[in-house]
Amino acid sequence: MAVFNQAEFDNHEQVVFCSDEASGLKAIIAVHNTNLGPAVGGCRMWDYAKDEDAVYDVLRLSKGMTYKNAVARLPFGGGKSVIIGDAKKIKSEQLFRAFGRQLERLNGSYYSAEDVNITCDDVALMNKETNYVLGLEGKSGNPSPFTAYGTFLGIKAALQHQRGHQDFSGIKVAVQGLGAVAYGLCKHLAEAGAQLFVTDINQDSVERVVNDFGATSVGIDEIYDLDVDVYAPCALGATVNDETIPRLKATIIAGCANNQLAQSRHGEVLREKGILYAPDYVINAGGIINVYYETAPQGYSEAASNKHVEGIYDTLTEIFARSEKEQKSTHLIADELAQEIIKNGL
Incomplete structure (x- = not known):
């Protein structure tokens, strides 16, 4: 091997x-x-x-975690x-x-x-055997709501950059995968007025989102072909690939899954097709940001964590602007930003 x-x-x-x-x-x-x-x-x-x-x-x-932690400005x-x-x-x-x-x-x-x-x-x-764990109940707790919130803010940033507004009324979002983070994301999107199309291998998860947020259930493979504004990959990685990209009608890809691009070159393919990609490790950093505040000297603060998570909007806005100015794909701009921070420090 x-x-x-x-x-x-x-x-x-x-x-x-x-x-x-x-x-x-x-x-x-x-x-x-x-x-x-x-x-x-x-x-x-x-x-x-x-x-x-x-x-x-x-x-x-x-x-991906090295880059995620760097771009989120965490001492990790x-x-x-x-x-x-x-x-x-x-x-x-x-x-x-x-x-x-x-x-x-x-x-x-x-x-x-x-x-x-x-x-x-x-x-x-x-934790019974080691202290080298984070995300414990009674401290920072479940990171999923923070990841969901950060992802929602990232979609807002993408809408603002591409369309000049953040109004979700009439915006159609295809959400692939409905785990804990994606459920929270669907809640934010539904409350903002988005129309949801959802799929998951677990039918109970699908029915929950359909019942709670009025989403429309679609087939596992059908998700790529929908006439939607946003494709939100929230399952496992590599769903943006040579087979799926030609099928996508969405002009924004922004979700909470890790490693969404099957290969680095797919980021440039998306740029050439006019699809705005929110780099995965930037948009989904809310959970690790929240975990960081468990280690803060002054103790955990949900308010401080949320304020830091809200910075994801600004970071993506910067990446989108640099991508447009330099005519490079957003994931390469994100990588360059991460490498600058890793080399020069926070």
């Missing part, structure tokens, strides 16, 4: 493969860069088809972890405590938190 020669490896400082026979734990922890501080990024549990898929995922996500480096397996079958206190012991061995170079299929309760079990 190739690691060092993968493009996604990108000079990671450390990649750790973890196992625990008693609990069945199989996990990978990736620390990409600690220039700005200890690596921070959530833990994802997923039933990967093969180990290579898990390696590819954790490396991409880890690098970037890292990520994945636990391999079906969350509906393998979750146990023994497993999460075993993972916590693996975190402890890294001695603070990496802090974990919630991500796909990992809850605050799961992190609390890790």
Whole structure:
């Protein structure tokens, strides 16, 4: 299995493969860069088809966290972890405590938190073995509402840049994936007057959003072909690719999923087609911003966290303007901004 020669490896400082026979734990922890501080990024549990898929995922996500934390102006480096397996079958206190012991061995170079299929309760079990976790109940808590709020603000910024207004009346939004963050995003959008078209592999999640917000349910594959204004990818990554881009009628792509572009070149394809892309690690930074305030010397403040999250609007406005001025895709502008901060500091 190739690691060092993968493009996604990108000079990671450390990649750790973890196992625990008693609990069945199989996990990978990736620390990409600690220039700005200890690596921070959530833990994802997923039933990967093969180990290579898990390696590819954790490396991409880890690098993304380096850039996300930098652009959000947080004193964190970037890292990520994945636990391999079906969350509906393998979750146990023994497993999460075993993972916590693996975190402890890294001695603070990496802090974990919630991500796909990992809850605050799961992190609390890790916390029985290590203090190198964030996003705990009673402290910053569930980051999902903050990620949803930041994503909503990012869509507002995209509307303002492209259309000169932030009025959601009559705006059609296709939301792909309806997890906790996407549900919160749908709530913000519905309250602002947007018309929602939604899909998810979990029909219960679809019905909840349909019932709560008057959304229209569409098929898993149908989501790409809708005549909408905004496509909001909120499931797993790489849904913006050679197959889907020609089908999209939306002129804005802005959602909370990580790694939305299958390949970097797709960002330029979107620009050439006149589709405004809100770089994923910029628009979805609300959760990690909220987690940061758990570490603040003066203690956690929801008001301070929300104020920082609101800066996502300004950051995206800057990226959109630079993209237009320099005739470069928005994701390259975001990367350049991140690299400037990583090199020069906050």
